Amino acid sequence: MENLQIEATKSSPKIDLNAQTNILSIVGESYPENTAQFYAAPFKWLEEYLEALEDQELIVNIELIYFNSSSSKVLMDLFDILEESSEDNKNIVVNWIYDEENEASLEYGEEFAEDIESLTFNLVEK
Amino acid sequence: MQSKEERLIQQYEDALSASDDADFTSKDIQILLKAYKRSFKQLNKIIKISDKQQDELKEISETLNDKTHKVRSLLDNAEQGFLSFGYDFIIDDEYSQECERLLGSDLEGKDIADVLYVNDETKKEFLKEALLNVVNEEEKLIKDAMLSLLPKEVVVNRRAIKIDYKILKNRTFMIVLTNITKEKILEKKIAKEQEILKMIVIVVSDPVQFYELKDDFEKFSKNRRLFINQNLSAKVNLSEIYRDVHTFKGSFSQLRMQNCVKELHNLETKLSSLNTQENLKNQDLLEILDSADMDGWLDKDLYVVQEILGEEFFDKQHKLEVDDKFIFNIEDKITYLLQADNQHVNTYEDILNEINRARGTTLNHALSVYPKLCHEIAQSQEKQLADFKIIGGEDILTPIHFKPFIKSLIHLFRNAIDHGVEDLETRLTLEKHEYASISCHIENNKDNFKIIIADDGRGIDVEMLKAKAMTAHLYSEFELSNMSETELLELIFLDNLSTNDEITKLSGRGIGMGAVKAEIEKLSGKISVESTLGEGSKFILQVPTSMYGELINIASNHRDNITIEYILSPVVNRATTYLQSDMKINIKNKAEFSYVLIDEIKLKAYCSYIHISGLVDVSVCISYDQFLLDKLLNEFNQGHAIADSDIAEFRESISKEVINIITGNALFNPYDKTVLEITTPSIIEHDELIIHDMHQKIAHVILDTEYGEMQILVGRF
Amino acid sequence: MAKKLNILIVDDSLIMRVNLRRNLEGLGHEIVAEAVDGGSSITAYQKYKPELVTMDITMPDMDGITAVQKIKEFDGNANVIMVTSHGQEAMVMNALKAGAKGYILKPVSPEKLREAIGKIFSELESESSDELLEEE
Numbered sequence A: 001m002e003n004l005q006i007e008a009t010k011s012s013p014k015i016d017l018n019a020q021t022n023i024l025s026i027v028g029e030s031y032p033e034n035t036a037q038f039y040a041a042p043f044k045w046l047e048e049y050l051e052a053l054e055d056q057e058l059i060v061n062i063e064l065i066y067f068n069s070s071s072s073k074v075l076m077d078l079f080d081i082l083e084e085s086s087e088d089n090k091n092i093v094v095n096w097i098y099d100e101e102n103e104a105s106l107e108y109g110e111e112f113a114e115d116i117e118s119l120t121f122n123l124v125e126k
Numbered sequence B: 001m002q003s004k005e006e007r008l009i010q011q012y013e014d015a016l017s018a019s020d021d022a023d024f025t026s027k028d029i030q031i032l033l034k035a036y037k038r039s040f041k042q043l044n045k046i047i048k049i050s051d052k053q054q055d056e057l058k059e060i061s062e063t064l065n066d067k068t069h070k071v072r073s074l075l076d077n078a079e080q081g082f083l084s085f086g087y088d089f090i091i092d093d094e095y096s097q098e099c100e101r102l103l104g105s106d107l108e109g110k111d112i113a114d115v116l117y118v119n120d121e122t123k124k125e126f127l128k129e130a131l132l133n134v135v136n137e138e139e140k141l142i143k144d145a146m147l148s149l150l151p152k153e154v155v156v157n158r159r160a161i162k163i164d165y166k167i168l169k170n171r172t173f174m175i176v177l178t179n180i181t182k183e184k185i186l187e188k189k190i191a192k193e194q195e196i197l198k199m200i201v202i203v204v205s206d207p208v209q210f211y212e213l214k215d216d217f218e219k220f221s222k223n224r225r226l227f228i229n230q231n232l233s234a235k236v237n238l239s240e241i242y243r244d245v246h247t248f249k250g251s252f253s254q255l256r257m258q259n260c261v262k263e264l265h266n267l268e269t270k271l272s273s274l275n276t277q278e279n280l281k282n283q284d285l286l287e288i289l290d291s292a293d294m295d296g297w298l299d300k301d302l303y304v305v306q307e308i309l310g311e312e313f314f315d316k317q318h319k320l321e322v323d324d325k326f327i328f329n330i331e332d333k334i335t336y337l338l339q340a341d342n343q344h345v346n347t348y349e350d351i352l353n354e355i356n357r358a359r360g361t362t363l364n365h366a367l368s369v370y371p372k373l374c375h376e377i378a379q380s381q382e383k384q385l386a387d388f389k390i391i392g393g394e395d396i397l398t399p400i401h402f403k404p405f406i407k408s409l410i411h412l413f414r415n416a417i418d419h420g421v422e423d424l425e426t427r428l429t430l431e432k433h434e435y436a437s438i439s440c441h442i443e444n445n446k447d448n449f450k451i452i453i454a455d456d457g458r459g460i461d462v463e464m465l466k467a468k469a470m471t472a473h474l475y476s477e478f479e480l481s482n483m484s485e486t487e488l489l490e491l492i493f494l495d496n497l498s499t500n501d502e503i504t505k506l507s508g509r510g511i512g513m514g515a516v517k518a519e520i521e522k523l524s525g526k527i528s529v530e531s532t533l534g535e536g537s538k539f540i541l542q543v544p545t546s547m548y549g550e551l552i553n554i555a556s557n558h559r560d561n562i563t564i565e566y567i568l569s570p571v572v573n574r575a576t577t578y579l580q581s582d583m584k585i586n587i588k589n590k591a592e593f594s595y596v597l598i599d600e601i602k603l604k605a606y607c608s609y610i611h612i613s614g615l616v617d618v619s620v621c622i623s624y625d626q627f628l629l630d631k632l633l634n635e636f637n638q639g640h641a642i643a644d645s646d647i648a649e650f651r652e653s654i655s656k657e658v659i660n661i662i663t664g665n666a667l668f669n670p671y672d673k674t675v676l677e678i679t680t681p682s683i684i685e686h687d688e689l690i691i692h693d694m695h696q697k698i699a700h701v702i703l704d705t706e707y708g709e710m711q712i713l714v715g716r717f
Numbered sequence C: 001m002a003k004k005l006n007i008l009i010v011d012d013s014l015i016m017r018v019n020l021r022r023n024l025e026g027l028g029h030e031i032v033a034e035a036v037d038g039g040s041s042i043t044a045y046q047k048y049k050p051e052l053v054t055m056d057i058t059m060p061d062m063d064g065i066t067a068v069q070k071i072k073e074f075d076g077n078a079n080v081i082m083v084t085s086h087g088q089e090a091m092v093m094n095a096l097k098a099g100a101k102g103y104i105l106k107p108v109s110p111e112k113l114r115e116a117i118g119k120i121f122s123e124l125e126s127e128s129s130d131e132l133l134e135e136e
Helices: A035-052 A069-087 A103-114 B004-018 B026-077 B097-103 B112-116 B121-136 B140-147 B181-205 B207-222 B234-254 B258-274 B282-291 B294-309 B324-340 B342-359 B363-367 B369-380 B400-420 B424-429 B462-471 B477-481 B485-493 B513-522 B558-582 B626-636 B644-666 C014-026 C038-048 C064-074 C089-098 C110-120
Strands: A004-006 A014-018 A023-030 A057-067 A091-098 A120-125 B080-086 B091-095 B153-156 B159-168 B172-179 B438-444 B448-455 B526-532 B536-544 B593-596 B606-614 B618-624 B676-678 B698-705 B708-715 C006-010 C030-035 C052-056 C080-084 C102-105
Touching: A004 A035, A014 A035, A035 A069, A057 A069, A057 A103, A069 A091, A069 A103, A069 B004, A069 B026, A091 A103, A103 A120, A103 B026, B004 B026, B026 B097, B080 B097, B097 B172, B112 B121, B112 B153, B121 B140, B121 B159, B121 C089, B140 B159, B140 C089, B140 C102, B140 C110, B159 B181, B181 B258, B181 B294, B207 B234, B207 B294, B234 B258, B234 B282, B258 B282, B258 B294, B363 B369, B363 B400, B363 B438, B363 B448, B369 B400, B369 B438, B400 B438, B400 B448, B400 B513, B400 B536, B462 B477, B462 B485, B485 B513, B485 B526, B513 B526, B513 B536, B558 B618, B558 B644, B558 B698, B558 B708, B606 B644, B618 B626, B618 B644, B626 B644, B626 B708, B626 C014, B644 C014, C006 C014, C006 C038, C014 C030, C014 C052, C014 C110, C030 C038, C038 C052, C038 C064, C052 C064, C064 C080, C064 C089, C080 C089, C080 C110, C089 C102, C102 C110
Parallel strands: A023 A057, A057 A091, A091 A120, C006 C030, C006 C052, C052 C080, C080 C102
Antiparallel strands: A004 A014, A014 A023, B080 B091, B080 B172, B153 B159, B159 B172, B438 B448, B448 B536, B526 B536, B593 B698, B606 B618, B606 B676, B618 B708, B698 B708
């Protein structure tokens, strides 16, 4: 499966979806003008990928220093999808990466973690 | 892109719309409820996160305000103005308080160039262009070099402001403004004090120049109305008056009399603005002149002098040492003009009178002491002398160096009485008038003048002269026998230099005649004598007037004055500092400039010249005595020896280099956009100076050093 | 210690060339060539490829500014310092625009030369420009 890479911009994060290494990463800031439009392709890719995923471990790294409300929804949708897959016995690890200096970032991670049950969701200090 | 819940809802919606009586089981409802709950939960979570984000934002905002406030506080109290602007030169909103104090309020949104250089379009252009050049330049080095060319000082609202430039990221410029008015005021104060000192020095060392100017100006002030000739148009009068004012300004400037310079400059400006006025009337000119308190101006400067030098300085009698050449030629010129142009008769006669008054002595006046003197001598010898007056010579001026000659004439008169005039008895016996007569006529001819002093006394005894000459071993009998009457009479002028008492007194005409001859010959004149024994003698003293050389064109060319002086002063100043500070060569004299005619200039051995064009159109020539040039060469070359074969080339090179440095440095004014083009220097030989107009005035300055002289010429050639 | 540079001197004045040579050699540099006008300066540059050029602004025939342009055309990295007796902003600005890297005002002194050269080759110099008072 082809990898998907999207370069970061001022208002959108760098997206690196790698089917070979099985590492998906979202890094930067997320407040694109049209969130749905921006995340459409990555989500599509993810669907395909998860289908094909067997028992390899999938690592999802998220390092966002800023994200707007629309992006929060996207993230939660993402976690839902991943949780579903995880319940399907797929091996998935989500790492929420935050900067020690940035207390708020940790808090956001905690908020997300609160609603997550079966998915492995780690809060990782950078 | 839809979430799980959204898809679920969509599913049911689709199912509903597909069939009217779709049946939903409790399971369906459960699924829907679950989906709804999940959505609801997600929404809450999003809101919660959003709230948190807003809190964070608020905190950041407060911190930002705080910091901004602190920084602002720092800047506002820094006593320096900080402001920034982008490539559009529009001032940003954030600037420190000092900026307002210095540049005015409400700066944001204004164009920085407009604020700094309110009316000066050229400077505005240059600033913007230069700043853009700096940012377009990539290399830091060149950038820095360009930055160094930007204006470092500016005056806004009568405050002197120093400007430092910083280039920031984000296409922004920042400037730091510092108020240096106090420093500038102090600088000006010191400069003023120095000027006063200089004025005092000049006045004390050359009081003649000072008094001349003072008198001239007082006269100008008194006679100002006369300069407006009602027969001429206002424009013509304006032109003349302007010229005079400008000349006075220059003269006062030379003497460092600052107040007069300042006031005259203002007057000049006023007059100059009239030039473009339509329908200018003489009345207008009159008004302007009348309103000028010239005496007041002079008084102010004089007051300063008086304060320092004391009142007695002004009471001292002053002798005028005027350049005789100049006087003589003024006279000639005026005489010529009088013939050609009767309209100005009054002015010129006035001037003549003034010259006479200033000079104090016409020939007539100079000799007028003699009649009285003669009477005294006659009286002491109990001889009777008829009254006589000096006739003629009222229109001949006696230059200072005529004085010895005039003084020597005492001998003529004395001898006339001593040896010429007989005593009363003898005269009566000879049936001569009891009152002897001596006469003194002065004839004014074109090329010369003659003083004819005659008496009706004894006449000259040639035989006696012969005898004396032989006794004194001055001539042999043989020589004497071969002389003509005229030649014999001329023996009278022989003075015997021997200190031998016996021969000290020659009978006939005594000592002193030789002195007269010597003096007149110094003036390139000659003395001759006619005599008839028993009847009297006549001495004819002839002095040529044409020995004083070419006419100096005293008609000043207004335009030339401006251009020459504009260049002359800084060039001479720089030349002075170059010699003294750079080359450590002491200058012995005070640099004074005079205007000379082209053929009076003697160029020195080594000479180079440059031409300046642009705002002015003038040439500068500097020539050097060889010794001085070699000294400069030596200094420049740091003492290294130069081979004889190369010396000529080196001398040429250094003479060009020096004029290059001096004029280049002198005419560089970083705060003035005047553009001058200076040519590369050329070497010229003596006779090569090409002049456009023989009567051009050339400003001429000599700097005298222990190694020789540097001659600086500025003019149109 | 400053790096020793190969320098081309361009000036139509004999005494200036001699003077500059002496000053520059005194600072430890080597003069690879001298040129007496703009035209020959370009040929000299092409031949000797000096690391630094000192260029007189006013010369007969081709002036310094044109010469700088042409030298920079040949070698975009050329280092040229203008030497001028009058720092008339407009002229110097043009020279800098043409690619000169600095300028010196006559009369020339070793200090001025060292400073101007130092600015160009500063990465090779270790002295900082931050002046400090003497230690008591």
